[in-house]
Amino acid sequence: MKLVLLWTDMLVWSLMIVLLLWSWVISRSPQMKKQWHTIFRSSIAMASSTVLLFYLLFTLLDSVHLRLALPLEVQKSQEVVYESEMVSLLDLIFEHNIQNTERTYSAPFATVEYASSIMVDEIGMTKQVHLPLKHVSTKDNFVKESLFAFGVGLILSLSLVVLHIWWRERSRFMLACKETWQGESDLPWRTAYVTFIFLVMAFTWLYMLSYSYHVLGTDKVGGDVLYQSFKSIRTGVLIGILTTLIMLPVAVILGVSAGLFGGWVDDVIQYLYTTLSSIPGVLLIAAGVLSMQVMMDNNPTWFETTLERSDLRLLFLILILGITSWTGLCRLLRAETLKISQMEFVTAAKAFGVSKFTIIRRHIVPNLMHIILISVVLDFSGLVLAEAVLSYVGVGVDPTMHSWGNMINQARLEMARDPMVWWSLFSAFVFMFILVLAANLFSDRIQTVLDPRNKV
Amino acid sequence: MLAYIIRRILYAIPILIGVNLITFMLFFMVNSPDDMARAQLGAKQVTPELIQSWKEERGYDKPLFVNTKAEGLAQVSDTLFVQESLKLFTFDFGFSDSNRDIGSDIKERMMPSLSIALPTFVIALVTNISLALLLVLFRGSMLDTSMMIIAVMIMSVSGLFYIIAGQVLFSKIWHWVPISGYESGWDGVKFIILPVMIGVFSGIGSGVRWYRSIFLEQINQDYVRTARAKGLSEIKVLFGHVLPNGMLPILTGVVVIIPSLFMGSLIMESFFGIPGLGSYTIDAINSQDFAIVKAMVFLGSVLYILGLILTDISYTLFDPRVKLS
Numbered sequence: 001m002k003l004v005l006l007w008t009d010m011l012v013w014s015l016m017i018v019l020l021l022w023s024w025v026i027s028r029s030p031q032m033k034k035q036w037h038t039i040f041r042s043s044i045a046m047a048s049s050t051v052l053l054f055y056l057l058f059t060l061l062d063s064v065h066l067r068l069a070l071p072l073e074v075q076k077s078q079e080v081v082y083e084s085e086m087v088s089l090l091d092l093i094f095e096h097n098i099q100n101t102e103r104t105y106s107a108p109f110a111t112v113e114y115a116s117s118i119m120v121d122e123i124g125m126t127k128q129v130h131l132p133l134k135h136v137s138t139k140d141n142f143v144k145e146s147l148f149a150f151g152v153g154l155i156l157s158l159s160l161v162v163l164h165i166w167w168r169e170r171s172r173f174m175l176a177c178k179e180t181w182q183g184e185s186d187l188p189w190r191t192a193y194v195t196f197i198f199l200v201m202a203f204t205w206l207y208m209l210s211y212s213y214h215v216l217g218t219d220k221v222g223g224d225v226l227y228q229s230f231k232s233i234r235t236g237v238l239i240g241i242l243t244t245l246i247m248l249p250v251a252v253i254l255g256v257s258a259g260l261f262g263g264w265v266d267d268v269i270q271y272l273y274t275t276l277s278s279i280p281g282v283l284l285i286a287a288g289v290l291s292m293q294v295m296m297d298n299n300p301t302w303f304e305t306t307l308e309r310s311d312l313r314l315l316f317l318i319l320i321l322g323i324t325s326w327t328g329l330c331r332l333l334r335a336e337t338l339k340i341s342q343m344e345f346v347t348a349a350k351a352f353g354v355s356k357f358t359i360i361r362r363h364i365v366p367n368l369m370h371i372i373l374i375s376v377v378l379d380f381s382g383l384v385l386a387e388a389v390l391s392y393v394g395v396g397v398d399p400t401m402h403s404w405g406n407m408i409n410q411a412r413l414e415m416a417r418d419p420m421v422w423w424s425l426f427s428a429f430v431f432m433f434i435l436v437l438a439a440n441l442f443s444d445r446i447q448t449v450l451d452p453r454n455k456v
Numbered sequence: 457m458l459a460y461i462i463r464r465i466l467y468a469i470p471i472l473i474g475v476n477l478i479t480f481m482l483f484f485m486v487n488s489p490d491d492m493a494r495a496q497l498g499a500k501q502v503t504p505e506l507i508q509s510w511k512e513e514r515g516y517d518k519p520l521f522v523n524t525k526a527e528g529l530a531q532v533s534d535t536l537f538v539q540e541s542l543k544l545f546t547f548d549f550g551f552s553d554s555n556r557d558i559g560s561d562i563k564e565r566m567m568p569s570l571s572i573a574l575p576t577f578v579i580a581l582v583t584n585i586s587l588a589l590l591l592v593l594f595r596g597s598m599l600d601t602s603m604m605i606i607a608v609m610i611m612s613v614s615g616l617f618y619i620i621a622g623q624v625l626f627s628k629i630w631h632w633v634p635i636s637g638y639e640s641g642w643d644g645v646k647f648i649i650l651p652v653m654i655g656v657f658s659g660i661g662s663g664v665r666w667y668r669s670i671f672l673e674q675i676n677q678d679y680v681r682t683a684r685a686k687g688l689s690e691i692k693v694l695f696g697h698v699l700p701n702g703m704l705p706i707l708t709g710v711v712v713i714i715p716s717l718f719m720g721s722l723i724m725e726s727f728f729g730i731p732g733l734g735s736y737t738i739d740a741i742n743s744q745d746f747a748i749v750k751a752m753v754f755l756g757s758v759l760y761i762l763g764l765i766l767t768d769i770s771y772t773l774f775d776p777r778v779k780l781s
Binding site for chain 2: 415
């Protein structure tokens, strides 16, 4: 087994480190801690952040890529030989789904193929039959298996919840349990736990039944839709967070310097963002992606495997999205910096001879944090939705990469079929909807708490 | 006023040059004129002479930015970049890869785009503002809260879902309207009803929330309290005071997109088979026809800048406090 780091993996894990550092900073500052405490006092914020963490967990699972060692009998020499294709941890969890491909379309929980095929029976008559699926046996008892899966999910999630309560309030464990149950705890933990139990039960049900059925059906070439939906989580989340991660430094540095230094610096930066924002977004992205495609076709040596190729393309797409999306935040930050730099405490700091850099670090950036945070969470949901549209336009992620946009795009071609093949579309939309809804609700809460205009 | 407008138009020129520079660089950094000639002429008959003559025919034989052979000003002006940009500034978009005149294509396709985009824009504006006013009237009530939750849910669904679901429901199952197509004139109404409805509905979530927050910001102002104190009914306060004052921030967001309505909607037009500029752009992207993409980028920026100028002018018309300078 050999660990492989793709470019985007590296970015994801460095983002995790940044997040951890940041939460450490928050836990050290009483003021920020109180702010976050206020945010989480709403049960909607608790529930939506639980959902977001659930998605993040799958992203992280899918961001550890391995090259497995080939089985021993294949190996000729003493050296360990690795397989050429990479797999992620998520692939290992869903290995049975990757292996069990069918011939073509099948509906969720179906035991036979969706389309009928013409067969010649023993006595030489032709007739139309729905062929049985290769990897679904008709002997399974659906109700029994579902109940068993729900039970496993409930026990698993409940024990995790109890563990968490114990970890939170070790000294007064029984009391904390009672408080949580009655909804009297300081933060609405009950909502978070209920959401968590619900999510775990839903997942175990889908997962355990995926051993005996194609829970969400199969696509045109017989691939399992459930597996595709879970694989797409990484693409969606990555586009949502890495884009902001890339554009954030640019927007902050340019916005603050434009607002603070004024003069020609301000003129140049204003010119830059007016020019960029005057180009219609989709077209700029399209032009960028088209150029990138030509560049990648001209340099086939940059990547060894198809996975690396699609990964590089994802990275470029994120870069291009970052370039096109920093202008809005930059404009906001410039205006706010301009306002703050006129305030008395900045004038006082200047009079004391504090250096420009220290003024930025100590007085300006902390006062911009709420704008940055709000725009990060607001952009996230927009970018997840944009991915689907871009894939439809043909300038999204690599067609071989699993993403909700690609799923929708492929399923759209089957719209004309009668009866309709609806499950690919349905799964992609539901998975996307839950993520975007959670992000929107969470960003709403952050905005209500952090935006000073809301305090009357 | 006129002087101000002229100055604003002059300001737009450096921005358009910047836009050109960006698209030009994106295009020619990865795709040299030699590559273009090879792709156009086909693999069979590529000889250096043929490439040279193809380039000369189209003016692609000039250097990109600096012409070292020329003298004086011509060192900069006799280059591919300046020549191409000048053509764009006179709205001469040249020919697409399939040898069609882009300018006349654009003129032809503007009307279908507008026939979808304009009704969508107007109906959406009216619906969103009236819904927002209704919610502000009943602010804090169950209606307000539940509508806000519904609005977040509408926002969280991908726009593609509305289009697909609408086509399946209204066209495939109920057969109310044709699934796609376009006709000019009144006969075409049946084709545009569905895209307009879907366009309005998918924007309702974010629209209502935005207008509601604008009106709520107004409702805490002193003049509203005064209006109430002199005994005006809540409805009169809303329509007589809050709405006109709320129109100012609404103008900033709305006027700027009016010129861009000509560009149409990429997704809507390609799903409903409308021969507008949006589907034109999508086809160009799919066939990697960079000449069309470049023309659309330029047109889009011109219209956006026009929108910015219109916003400023409308400000002076509606807000007596703002003076153009």
